[in-house]
Amino acid sequence: MTKIKKYMQGSDGVSRRHIIKGMAVTGTMAAASPLMFNIANAASSNIKVGFPVPLTGPYGSEAKEQANCAQMAIDEFNAGGGLGGRMAELLVRDDKLKSGEAATRTLELIEKDNADFIVGSLSASVQLAVNSVAKDRKKIYVSISQSDAINEAKHFSKYTFHEALNPHMTAGAVGRYVFPKKGKRVAFLIADYAYGHEMARGFKKAGEAFGIEVVAEVKHPLATKDFSPFLPAIQAAKPDVLCLCNFGYDQLNSLKQATNFGMKDQMQMIAPALLYNQRRAGGATAYDGVIGGSNFYWGIEDKTASAKAFNDAYRKIHKGAPPSDYGAYGYSGVAGLLEAVKVAGTADTDAVITALENMKYNKYKGTQYYRKCDHQSVQAVYIVESKPKSQMANEYDVFNVVSVDEPSEKVLRTCDELGLG
Template identity: 60%
Template sequence: MTKKVTKAGSISRRRLLTTASAGAALAVSPFRINLLQAEEAPIKIGFPVPLTGPYGAEAQDQVRAGQLAVAQFNDAGGLNGRKAELVVRDDKLNPGEAATRTLELVEKERVNFVVGSLSAAVQLAINNVTKERGVIFNSISQSDAINEAADFSKYTFHEALNPHMTSGAVGRYAFAKFGKKVAFLTADYAYGHEMVRGFLEVGKEFNIENLGDIRHPLGTTDFSTLLPRLQALKPDILCISNFGRDQQIALKQATDFGIKKSIQIIAPLLSHASRVAAGPQAFEGVVGGCSFYWGIEDKFASTKAFNDAFRKMYDGKLPTDYGALGYGGVRTVLEAVKGAGSVETDKVVAAQESLKYDYYKGPQYYRKCDHQSVQSVLVIKSKSKDMKNESDVFEVLSTEEPNEKYLRTCEALGHKS
């Protein structure tokens, strides 16, 4: 009987077939398929904003500019060819709805990151969902609380100004020029409360006298019983701390009551969309703050580049203040993705923390302890003449340059040094 001998190092046909079969099985295994799908799937950015409700115009601007940031990322090749996608949801300016939509974005849509919000209370609801699930959230709405240790997490970033910064800049300008007797008309929720707190804090430097604070619910349509009470206090300054349609209606009625004849009206935040919607008369002479105005393109090349890209994408329109925040909020996350070379959360957090950037308004960076974007604050006044175009609605009176001294300290926010 002859015995077949297999040479050392050779592979029998049966073993070769077995090995090939195993390799084929490995190649099509669920793990391998899922890995490939994850690498090829778009980078999803959830974007919950109040498309319906009193802040709808500002929210639409946020979406448009966020889409521009995504388009630029994709046109530049994405992350090694992997493109990004903006997944928009309507939070209806309601914290409960925002939490539900954010949960849907995270668990159903499997978004990699979340950017958005346009309310102090709503962004806290979004942040609660994202931080519990280890998802980066970059807020593009004003809030003091989101920077505080009780609400903050390492996944929380804040691209927007906060009320302390905004009211501080406006207060330093107004209290030095218009007088010390101040009365307040305040939206009775977190945004209004935090703005007034900021005004009173900076007011200590100027020895202002607080004549009274009359509060109103969000969505008020008639201020006719409140404004005469404030007028009777005879303030030098009336500070109207509300936003959106509330601000438009309050300023229209204040104009009708003749309040501007003897009292300087200021607002912590003036919205481009609100000014356009209400018209020049209602906002005439009102002084306030904002994070961005397209007109600073003469000062910053980044503003000019942003304006030009927005014009090209949207038929010659110019970006607004809240639009710019949508752009900055999305772009900083995508730039961090490129810097990290990955969508892995911890790597992107580290990359975003280290950003020193100038994408649309001059230099910015995120403070390490609370991820607040340190940036300029513009003090502006509404105008109605000598306008270069239909978007030329504000005059920049002064600029408070980026400086951590204008922020609440990390210790005051509850962060350990």
């Protein structure tokens, strides 16, 4: 199985710290063997991709999946000969889902480890800290977590690329599918940080066209375990639809407890980002009938060749299990970046930016491209519905894809709205 590389360790499995220590044992650098110098020089010439993600914390399972899939992209690039024989290396760091920690780790990656590029982050707010450090040091940053703010003029720079869907796209697609079918009285359960608020805004914007009425809006802290203080107010409002604007274990715990409260029989539950890993962890009962949005579901492989190729490569190293949606972000974020390196014929920052701005890429779900004004990846959004256990062919068969929002700049906020007109 592909493993997350340890701190200061390259993709060849040879620790640079160990090499330096080994040289010191001989007495002088000059006394080191030619082989040691060749290994050290090869490591220093690698194309280094820094990868800060929250390996510890409530999003740890998604982060580890992202790192494993990112390593797949590195391995494929290297197996193809790299850039004229120059290999790539993934440097994974734990940002602990904290903005300060993420900024520190990113700074170390750039200044200490000489990372050429930064990819990663799994939080709407934490990625802004990573982006700030990267753009100040003129390094390309490819974000693989949902955020509306990162594309706005306040945070955007020519070095900023957003591989993930954003809340406006995701919630908008789900809202346009659900509101005409399930009703206009809408309640919100919102994780009280940037991701939750941006998702709620996306739903409300989409709902304007259908005349939705917001009947309840309840906020909860990140990493809440007990939702019983928050659910009665929603029940009392008697909504047709409940929008769960949360993520990871917050999504799982709120759904389990809402099911126990009998809320499934009273309203349609929707989650803008309906996660494959959390659906599997939570089980069919808690998620039965929940509708949400996703950047990817492995089941599209029957119609999408790149999905089949990605799934097959992942299955070979994960005992037949398919990849997850957020894992796919890690794969495509790194694979797309390295494709741009090949297109540019160099790892030079400005040349790679030009390549990213002008290329179309297809790594796991069909054609994507970065809109030039804000570097948002234009891509499909999949509307999925969780299957009851009786309909599952196997443990991985958890969703039906009920609709697809095809790639279109029309579903994005305009460049003028972002302050980039």
